[in-house]
Amino acid sequence: MKESLSIVVSGEAGQGLATIEEFLVEALSMEYYVFTSKEVMSRVRGGNNTFELRVATSPIHSLRKTIDYLFLLNNNSFYRLPKRLLPTTVVFGEDAFVSVEEKEKYSLKYEILELTKLAKEAGSRMFANTILFGYIAGMLELNVKVAEHLITKRFIHRGEPIVADNISAFTKGYELGLAYEATLKLKKPASVPPFKVIDGNTALGIGLLGGGINYLSSYPMSPGTSVMMYLTNKADEFGVLVEQAEDEIAALNMALGASYAGARSMVTTSGGGFALMTEAVSLAGIIETPAVIHVAQRPGPATGLPTRTEQGDLNLVVYAGHGEFPRIILSPGKLEDGVLLAQKAFWLADKYQVPVFILSDQYWLESLGQMTSFELSEQYMESFTVISDKDYKRYQLTDDGISPRAIPGFGEGFVKVDSDEHDESGQITEDFDVRIAMQNKRMNKRELLLADYQDAELIGPKNYKKLLVGWGSTYGVLKEFIETTSLSDVAYLYVKQPFPLPTSLKSYFDQAQQVVVVENNYTGQFANILTLELGVNVTDRVNKYNGEPFFIEELNEQLGEVLK
Amino acid sequence: MSKFDFKHDIDIAWCPGCGNFPLRTAILKALEELNLDQTQVVFSSGIGQAAKMPQYIDASYFNGLHGRGLSVAQAIQSVNPKLVVIAEGGDGDMYGEGGNHFLHNVRRNPNLAHIVHNNMIYGLTKGQGSPTSPKGLKTTTQVSGVYNEPLNPVALALALGASFVGRAFTGDVEKTKEIIKAAIAHEGYAIVDIFHPCVTYNKVNTFAWYKNNSYWLNQEEHNAQDFGAAMNLALNQEKFALGILYQNKEKTPFHKAHPYYVNDSTPLVDRPKRDITKVNALLK
Ligand SMILES: Cc1ncc(C[n+]2csc(CCOP(=O)(O)OP(=O)(O)O)c2C)c(N)n1
Ligand code: SF4
Ligand SMILES: [Mg+2]
Numbered sequence: 001m002k003e004s005l006s007i008v009v010s011g012e013a014g015q016g017l018a019t020i021e022e023f024l025v026e027a028l029s030m031e032y033y034v035f036t037s038k039e040v041m042s043r044v045r046g047g048n049n050t051f052e053l054r055v056a057t058s059p060i061h062s063l064r065k066t067i068d069y070l071f072l073l074n075n076n077s078f079y080r081l082p083k084r085l086l087p088t089t090v091v092f093g094e095d096a097f098v099s100v101e102e103k104e105k106y107s108l109k110y111e112i113l114e115l116t117k118l119a120k121e122a123g124s125r126m127f128a129n130t131i132l133f134g135y136i137a138g139m140l141e142l143n144v145k146v147a148e149h150l151i152t153k154r155f156i157h158r159g160e161p162i163v164a165d166n167i168s169a170f171t172k173g174y175e176l177g178l179a180y181e182a183t184l185k186l187k188k189p190a191s192v193p194p195f196k197v198i199d200g201n202t203a204l205g206i207g208l209l210g211g212g213i214n215y216l217s218s219y220p221m222s223p224g225t226s227v228m229m230y231l232t233n234k235a236d237e238f239g240v241l242v243e244q245a246e247d248e249i250a251a252l253n254m255a256l257g258a259s260y261a262g263a264r265s266m267v268t269t270s271g272g273g274f275a276l277m278t279e280a281v282s283l284a285g286i287i288e289t290p291a292v293i294h295v296a297q298r299p300g301p302a303t304g305l306p307t308r309t310e311q312g313d314l315n316l317v318v319y320a321g322h323g324e325f326p327r328i329i330l331s332p333g334k335l336e337d338g339v340l341l342a343q344k345a346f347w348l349a350d351k352y353q354v355p356v357f358i359l360s361d362q363y364w365l366e367s368l369g370q371m372t373s374f375e376l377s378e379q380y381m382e383s384f385t386v387i388s389d390k391d392y393k394r395y396q397l398t399d400d401g402i403s404p405r406a407i408p409g410f411g412e413g414f415v416k417v418d419s420d421e422h423d424e425s426g427q428i429t430e431d432f433d434v435r436i437a438m439q440n441k442r443m444n445k446r447e448l449l450l451a452d453y454q455d456a457e458l459i460g461p462k463n464y465k466k467l468l469v470g471w472g473s474t475y476g477v478l479k480e481f482i483e484t485t486s487l488s489d490v491a492y493l494y495v496k497q498p499f500p501l502p503t504s505l506k507s508y509f510d511q512a513q514q515v516v517v518v519e520n521n522y523t524g525q526f527a528n529i530l531t532l533e534l535g536v537n538v539t540d541r542v543n544k545y546n547g548e549p550f551f552i553e554e555l556n557e558q559l560g561e562v563l564k
Numbered sequence: 565m566s567k568f569d570f571k572h573d574i575d576i577a578w579c580p581g582c583g584n585f586p587l588r589t590a591i592l593k594a595l596e597e598l599n600l601d602q603t604q605v606v607f608s609s610g611i612g613q614a615a616k617m618p619q620y621i622d623a624s625y626f627n628g629l630h631g632r633g634l635s636v637a638q639a640i641q642s643v644n645p646k647l648v649v650i651a652e653g654g655d656g657d658m659y660g661e662g663g664n665h666f667l668h669n670v671r672r673n674p675n676l677a678h679i680v681h682n683n684m685i686y687g688l689t690k691g692q693g694s695p696t697s698p699k700g701l702k703t704t705t706q707v708s709g710v711y712n713e714p715l716n717p718v719a720l721a722l723a724l725g726a727s728f729v730g731r732a733f734t735g736d737v738e739k740t741k742e743i744i745k746a747a748i749a750h751e752g753y754a755i756v757d758i759f760h761p762c763v764t765y766n767k768v769n770t771f772a773w774y775k776n777n778s779y780w781l782n783q784e785e786h787n788a789q790d791f792g793a794a795m796n797l798a799l800n801q802e803k804f805a806l807g808i809l810y811q812n813k814e815k816t817p818f819h820k821a822h823p824y825y826v827n828d829s830t831p832l833v834d835r836p837k838r839d840i841t842k843v844n845a846l847l848k
Binding site for chain 2: 209210212215237238239240241243245246249253254255258261262263265279280374375377378381407409410412413415417418419420
């Protein structure tokens with residue numbers, strides 16, 4: 001485990017936790033390595049929500065289970081957390097937030113911090129969050145100028161006096177934090193390169209814009225909605241037609257209609273909503289109309305745990321839709337890949353005329369981390385459409401199975417697409433020979449599209465004997481394991497495209513005597529795919545399915561057992 | 565002959581005597597008389613005997629899933645408002661499977677013609693009751709007769725605020741054609757519910773039945789701007805009024821109301837490619 005401080009702030013929905021989190025992560029990012037993630041209950045007010053801010057001396061992208069500093073914001077914010085305490089944990093809060101009995105039971109190191117009182121002294125209860133920001137910033141001796149700049153940026157639209165009041169509230173908190181004799185300290189790294197602090201939602205949103213998205217139709221469902229909200233906010237500036245559909249069935253059918261008519265279109269949803277889209281996925285398969293589908297996973301079955309995380313829908317997207325047709329599934333684990341894969345999704349969908357999935361999850365979407373700046377190339381904006389001539393046939397049989405795609409209204413020809421089996425012109429047919437020709441043509445793309453397979457990344461020693469495998473959001477925690485383990489013969493294969501898999505991927509498994517697939521689900525869905533598609537002998541599986549992501553200590557322990 | 569007709573023989577999958585044939589004639593004539601550019605017309609349909617119509621008209625089409633023709637049509641129209649978009653399907657397709665899209669697309673008021681072949685039965689799947697089947701109709705799945713109240717599509721469309729509501733009967737191809745023309749010309753959502761007999765599976769709502777149980781409005785006398793009058797006609801189902809029941813030309817169509825088009829009417833498909841440097845600025 002990397003050297004780090006784990007700071008948890010625990011309160012209730014509606015208390016503005018997200019604001020404190022954003023302030024802190026931005027300020028910390030200048031002087032430390034930092035990663036933060038929230039866990040919230042499925043309610044708008046009340047309950048108990050927390051965020052964990054992990055501060056480190058080297059790059060990190062994962063969470064600790066244990067807490068060093070715990071800040072309580074009300075008397076309902078402690079009860080879920082005792083399991084995460086260490087003997088060294090310091091708890092901050094009003095005296096009454098934790099009962100005398102509990103303080104004794106857990107031998108708490110309890111520091112009185114009366115945020116509400118301090119805020120009232122500063123002029124209003126509203127300042128409690130800013131004071132807490134100041135307090136934590138003070139404890140860590142963060143640069144005051146940076147913090148003041150962040151506060152100004154956030155509040156300037158509400159006027160100078162509000163900015164000034166918040167800065168003085170911050171200063172008050174900062175002085176108290178500075179005065180606090182911290183028992184747990186973390187040396188500042190000599191220097192930290194400039195990072196962009198970003199969450200998965202934003203990473204995807206930027207990538208989608210870079211891929212040329214100009215049409216989005218979706219029906220709200222957490223955690224898939226944030227991408228819709230991001231793009232709606234950018235709609236004017238970038239030219240995106242966003243339409244909230246009446247249901248998910250409409251959403252994907254609309255996206256396909258838009259795509260047919262020449263848009264770069266997509267939908268964003270979660271497992272339950274996606275389940276309603278499956279017939280249209282199949283439609284995309286037969287009409288060979290590009291579509292990008294973002295599925296943000298949360299634990300099922302059914303409504304499951306609406307605000308929690310899981311990797312339980314890989315099978316769903318691999319098999320969704322009746323009949324047989326090719327598809328591509330991309331799953332980012334690194335923030336950079338969120339941007340890059342989202343951009344590439346449209347290009348792939350256009351190039352191969354297949355549905356392309358971006359499979360993410362609540363944890364990955366809503367965690368904030370540091371990303372190195374880079375630039376997107378225009379390459380993936382390439383459109384593969386043609387202008388039709390008089391004799392245009394939408395499903396012309398070609399050598400490689402890809403028929404030139406024209407857009408209705410552009411050219412002299414007609415663009416006829418049909419969910420029934422069709423001939424080259426798009427006309428309905430029941431001719432068995434034509435059926436075979438068309439099915440062969442479509443299925444041929446399954447091999448073809450592997451030419452653009454998004455390569456997996458090997459992290460760790462080349463001469464490994466044991467191979468850990470993960471896809472998507474387990475990236476951060478598995479990488480930290482590899483970077484800190486004392487075992488010298490373990491490497492980690494970070495898979496970015498879990499389906500379909502090229503045979504070349506098999507070579508990674510040749511030298512592995514042990515293959516451990518780590519997944520945030522019950523059955524090990526990707527492990528099964530590896531065996532089914534490539535014949536990989538998966539020796540062990542490590543799974544977690546309580547609704548939380550893997551914590552690094554947990555993984556250390558579980559892998560410690562398995563890798564013996 | 566209409567330029568939208570095929571120049572070669574086509575194999576049409578409808579039963580001889582089916583009301584879909586005169587309806588096809590009416591549509592071909594309407595397209596011809598409106599003098600539309602063939603490359604700018606797009607049909608969107610679902611699945612059913614009715615939904616096969618686009619297969620028999622020489623223009624672009626998106627023959628998608630059962631019930632979803634309207635959703636697809638709305639999206640096509642919204643990314644390229646220059647196109648003439650027609651959504652077409654049967655009573656089962658558009659009122660049953662696609663019922664939710666019907667409700668919400670009336671609200672959107674997209675500029676398209678919505679042609680619903682209402683034979684009061686599921687034809688393609690061999691004679692099950694449809695949302696508009698009358699009570700008592702014996703079907704393959706309601707063997708002792710339909711017991712649920714039939715849907716009143718024109719009253720529903722009116723109640724939802726549809727900007728154009730028409731009803732026709734294929735017994736009069738000329739009049740049907742005129743209503744279809746008016747629906748296509750209307751800027752906004754225009755539904756035409758079209759009675760036609762299914763000679764194979766509906767032995768109650770026959771040609772004669774439709775003829776005896778409907779009458780053509782005198783369009784001169786009926787004030788189509790009068791919502792109350794239209795609703796009265798729609799609710800009176802003793803004899804079904806045929807014609808343009810209602811038209812509101814004031815209602816803003818989707819492609820003018822949507823924020824995407826409010827300040828710039830350039831169709832989505834005609835706008836310049838995104839400037840990647842602007843996207844890269846977000847990565848700074
Ligand atoms: C999702 C789905 N459910 C059911 C069907 C089967 N199906 C095809 S057409 C149809 C009903 C057709 O009735 P209608 O829309 O009235 O058209 P008609 O054949 O009477 O013109 C049904 C149930 C289907 N194709 N897809
Ligand atoms: S089944 Fe009925 S509606 Fe269908 S083609 Fe035959 S007569 Fe026409
Ligand atoms: Mg019918």
